[in-house]
Amino acid sequence: MADLFNKNAREAVEAMVQKPEFSKEALGEEYRKLEAEGFPDGDRIRFISALGNSGEIAYHYQLICKDWEEETQLFLENSFDCHGEEGLKFLWEKLRKMEEQEKRKRAFTAYLMAVCLSKLKHRTFYTSYCDCLAVFLTELLEKEGEAFLRSKLIIALGWVGSSKEIEVLIKQMHSDEDALCRAWSATSLMQMSFHRVNKAVLQEKIRAEFARAILEEKDAYACGLILESAQTIFGKKWITSSAIENIELEKIEKAKKSALRFLYTK
Structure with a gap:
């Protein structure tokens, strides 16, 4: 109880600390200046920090959406987690109101919310927002x-999903028509063990499912990624990242045999 009190007290103090004043007008002026200069890295990074430390959540999101639409890869979203619970509330309200024709923006926003939550695991509001987003x-x-948008959703689910969502990712690992989405599903199952799912519980639930996925996967690169996720979950070393990236078929096949031997033996 004392630990909970201290945790809540710390969060209350954090909420009371005033952030530096960055008005929308000042941020807009700085953005236009950076745009004219081609967004030099050092100034862009400082601007990203200023966005996160401002109270202009809506404007921050507006610029992020512009970046997504124009595919300029400015990574303005990297400081959105600094808005804390207010930022999560904002994103959640946006998600709830989005129409089907905004599905790209919706997938990217859900992904952003999941990224923010993965950085806010120590906060008391973490679990409730994860449950809603999952x-x-x-x-x-x-x-x-x-497939591309589906992959964003799959990755996000690995960060915020609980044991309730294990079956969802298992289904995608087996039946998604896209090979990379099947591989990302395996990776997301692995990510669950770093976030909200106990590793022992996960191992028990996915052992046979990973064996089946490795045995049935026809795409060599996807199979390599599934093997890599399995070896992380079970603490093994069957294959190297370079062998996967270079699609070294002999090494993938050797790792496959080793993995199946282990997964089928309890």
Whole structure:
């Protein structure tokens, strides 16, 4: 109880600390200056920090959306977690109001919210927001037809999902029509062990499922990625990242045999 009190007290103090004053007008002026200069790295990084330390959550999100639309890869979202719970509330309200024609923006926003939550694991509001987002992501996954957007949702689910979502990712690992999405599903199952799911519980639930996925996967690169996730979950070393990236078929096949031997033997 004392630990909980101290944790809540710390969060209250954090919330009371005033952030530096960065007005929307000042941020807008700085953004236009950076745009004219081609967004030099040092100034861009400082600007990203200023966005996160401002109270201009809506404007920060507006610039992030502009970056997504123009594919300029400025990574303005890297400081959005600094907005804390207010930022999560903002993103959640945006997600709830988005229409089907905004599905790209919706997937990117859900992914951003998951990224923020992965950085806010120590906060008391973490679990409730993760639970809400996990349900939302699961619903989107069921109807998303574009592989790239589906991969964003799958990755996000690995960061915020609980044991309830293990079966969702197992299904995607086995039945997704896109090879990379099947591989990302395995990676997301691995990510669960670093976030909200006890590793022992995960190992018990996915052992046979990983064996089946490794045995049935026809795409060599995807199979390599699934092997890499499995070896991380079970603390083994069957294959190197370079062998996967270079699609070294002989090494992938050797790792596959070793993994199946282990996974089928309890």
